[in-house]
Amino acid sequence: MTASDAINRGYNLMLAALLTLGGIAFGSAEEREADPPDKIDDIGFVLLALIALVWYFISKKTRRSIVPVVLAAVAVVIQIVGLVVENGDEKAFGDNIVGIVFFVPLLVFAALQYFYFNPRLAGRQA
Numbered sequence: 001m002t003a004s005d006a007i008n009r010g011y012n013l014m015l016a017a018l019l020t021l022g023g024i025a026f027g028s029a030e031e032r033e034a035d036p037p038d039k040i041d042d043i044g045f046v047l048l049a050l051i052a053l054v055w056y057f058i059s060k061k062t063r064r065s066i067v068p069v070v071l072a073a074v075a076v077v078i079q080i081v082g083l084v085v086e087n088g089d090e091k092a093f094g095d096n097i098v099g100i101v102f103f104v105p106l107l108v109f110a111a112l113q114y115f116y117f118n119p120r121l122a123g124r125q126a
Helices: 003-032 036-058 067-085 090-116
Strands: none
Touching: 003 036, 003 067, 003 090, 036 067, 067 090
């Protein structure tokens, strides 16, 4: 394994782990939600965690992938849907604000790592 392969593998592992742990953490509120529409975002996060985990284990780990960036963007969309659906419920609304604070910087970080620091996309040799 080359140094570039090890860096790319670490990138994929780190983002898959953050997406999986974030999905589990924010999806675990599903059982506390009373109304079925309030559970939409929580179920979405559990699915997101499963997709991130499965993707990591079946992907080519030594190449950077756009998948973590897309999954982080989906997480932000899920949080925005949660903000809209749970707008009137103060108890259910708070976890969405914390989720935005977690997933928006994660999306920015993942996008920077993929588009800016990726030697293959920047035209540099790794």
